[in-house]
Amino acid sequence: xxxxxxxxxxxxxxxxxxxxxxxxxxxxxxxxxxxxxxxxxxxxxxxxxxxxxxxxxxxxxxxxxxxxxxxxxxxxxxxxxxxxxxxxxxxxxxxxxxxxxxxxxxxxxxxxxxxxxxxxxxxxxxxxxxxxxxxxxxxxxxxxxxxxxxxxxxxxxxxxxxxxxxxxxxxxxxxxxxxxxxxxxxxxxxxxxxxxxxxxxxx
Amino acid sequence: xxxxxxxxxxxxxxxxxxxxxxxxxxxxxxxxxxxxxxxxxxxxxxxxxxxxxxxxxxxxxxxxxxxxxxxxxxxxxxxxxxxxxxxxxxxxxxxxxxxxxxxxxxxxxxxxxxxxxxxxxxxxxxxxxxxxxxxxxxxxxxxxxxxxxxxxxxxxxxxxxxxxxxxxxxxxxxxxxxxxxxxxxxxxxxxxxxxxxxxxxxx
DNA sequence: TGTAAAGATGCAGTGAGTGTAAGCTTGCAT
DNA sequence: ATGCAAGCTTACACTCACTGCATCTTTACA
Numbered sequence: 001x002x003x004x005x006x007x008x009x010x011x012x013x014x015x016x017x018x019x020x021x022x023x024x025x026x027x028x029x030x031x032x033x034x035x036x037x038x039x040x041x042x043x044x045x046x047x048x049x050x051x052x053x054x055x056x057x058x059x060x061x062x063x064x065x066x067x068x069x070x071x072x073x074x075x076x077x078x079x080x081x082x083x084x085x086x087x088x089x090x091x092x093x094x095x096x097x098x099x100x101x102x103x104x105x106x107x108x109x110x111x112x113x114x115x116x117x118x119x120x121x122x123x124x125x126x127x128x129x130x131x132x133x134x135x136x137x138x139x140x141x142x143x144x145x146x147x148x149x150x151x152x153x154x155x156x157x158x159x160x161x162x163x164x165x166x167x168x169x170x171x172x173x174x175x176x177x178x179x180x181x182x183x184x185x186x187x188x189x190x191x192x193x194x195x196x197x198x199x200x201x202x203x
Numbered sequence: 204x205x206x207x208x209x210x211x212x213x214x215x216x217x218x219x220x221x222x223x224x225x226x227x228x229x230x231x232x233x234x235x236x237x238x239x240x241x242x243x244x245x246x247x248x249x250x251x252x253x254x255x256x257x258x259x260x261x262x263x264x265x266x267x268x269x270x271x272x273x274x275x276x277x278x279x280x281x282x283x284x285x286x287x288x289x290x291x292x293x294x295x296x297x298x299x300x301x302x303x304x305x306x307x308x309x310x311x312x313x314x315x316x317x318x319x320x321x322x323x324x325x326x327x328x329x330x331x332x333x334x335x336x337x338x339x340x341x342x343x344x345x346x347x348x349x350x351x352x353x354x355x356x357x358x359x360x361x362x363x364x365x366x367x368x369x370x371x372x373x374x375x376x377x378x379x380x381x382x383x384x385x386x387x388x389x390x391x392x393x394x395x396x397x398x399x400x401x402x403x404x405x406x
Numbered sequence: 407t408g409t410a411a412a413g414a415t416g417c418a419g420t421g422a423g424t425g426t427a428a429g430c431t432t433g434c435a436t
Numbered sequence: 437a438t439g440c441a442a443g444c445t446t447a448c449a450c451t452c453a454c455t456g457c458a459t460c461t462t463t464a465c466a
Binding site: 088126127130131152161163166175192195197203 | 286287288291326329330331333334337340341344351354355357358359360361362363364365366367368369370371372373374376377378381391394395398399400401402403404406
């Protein structure tokens with residue numbers, strides 16, 4: 001089925017709102033920017049903004065669902081020989097790849113900076129991001145449990161997913177905070193994945 | 204130095220606000236309860252509530268600092284023979300012990316239920332809790348790095364702390380969701396700790 | 407071309423959270 | 437004891453996120 005005019009307009013408006021919001025956040029800061037301003041700059045009613053995004057923060061997390069789908073795909077395509085750790089590593093690779101091709105830095109290098117800065121400075125955005133991450137972690141756990149019912153139970157699946165995601169995310173945050181470049185950050189997160197898989201006894 | 208009258212009153216008012224808020228949340232639900240109601244029931248001005256807690260949610264996380272102190276204590280008291288995994292396990296034990304003696308369930312069994320229910324149903328509280336947990340995770344990483352500067356760097360410290368906290372917290376959530384009893388939940392979290400320490404390769 | 411559904415808009419309202427200025431309480435020095 | 441300064445509480449006015457509802461416009465489709 002082709003994309004209808006209605007669907008196209010909806011996608012455009014959504015995109016416009018995201019872009020406008022990001023621009024204003026970059027120019028004036030997150031808290032200094034009101035939803036009314038964003039709507040006005042995008043030339044829609046304030047209410048329309050809330051028709052698209054449940055909260056002001058959500059405009060920053062428009063593509064989370066895509067990542068969830070990517071993760072689901074990895075588990076679906078797994079090889080019979082893949083064990084839990086293999087699937088997790090492939091998931092990590094896939095998400096990174098998706099970020100590099102479809103994420104903000106792909107088209108616009110500046111936009112990535114904006115995201116980073118917001119994430120580093122606005123507590124409510126940090127909390128929201130963690131909440132999203134938590135949702136993704138639960139998805140990972142759910143998929144793992146489904147794919148490996150013989151070696152995992154709901155608790156260990158959650159533990160495994162938590163360890164992996166927690167390590168990668170913790171290292172990513174630390175790397176960013178340390179001022180590492182994008183490539184270094186990705187490498188740091190990969191190292192964290194190895195640490196999670198290898199366990200903490202070596203330390 | 205003794206506790207002055209001013210400090211005493213402040214602590215009492217704070218305690219009163221927490222108790223009143225919790226009671227109202229239990230009776231009418233979180234979103235149905237306004238800060239104005241809490242303040243009225245505690246017989247203080249609405250503004251006074253915000254003098255004590257920056258947001259409505261924060262009234263539920265009054266004792267987080269205590270936990271941070273407990274964690275710092277563990278690292279400070281570590282034995283020379285303790286390695287990273289040992290310190291993490293001791294930290295876990297200490298936090299659990301502190302929860303069992305000083306946490307809500309100690310005095311009031313019902314209160315724990317209220318917390319659980321709020322955490323399970325109100326997204327903003329969930330996000331806040333995760334944010335707090337994230338802060339604790341960073342603290343753990345910081346202390347580990349300080350205590351083991353020869354085996355850890357900032358990135359690996361963050362990865363280790365993230366893996367451990369992520370596993371325990373993920374398993375705790377899953378266990379709660381599965382309807383396990385308090386003892387079972389504690390056991391599930393302990394198992395998650397072992398999984399994080401042992402690594403994910405066994406799966 | 408008409409009609410029903412989806413979506414956009416305006417409006418009125420709730421409630422969280424802030425800044426400010428004024429008033430009361432406490433700690434402390436004389 | 438008395439007075440002064442610092443710390444809290446309070447009232448008030450305000451901003452802004454977000455909701456519900458009724459109405460109008462646009463689109464899909466027969």
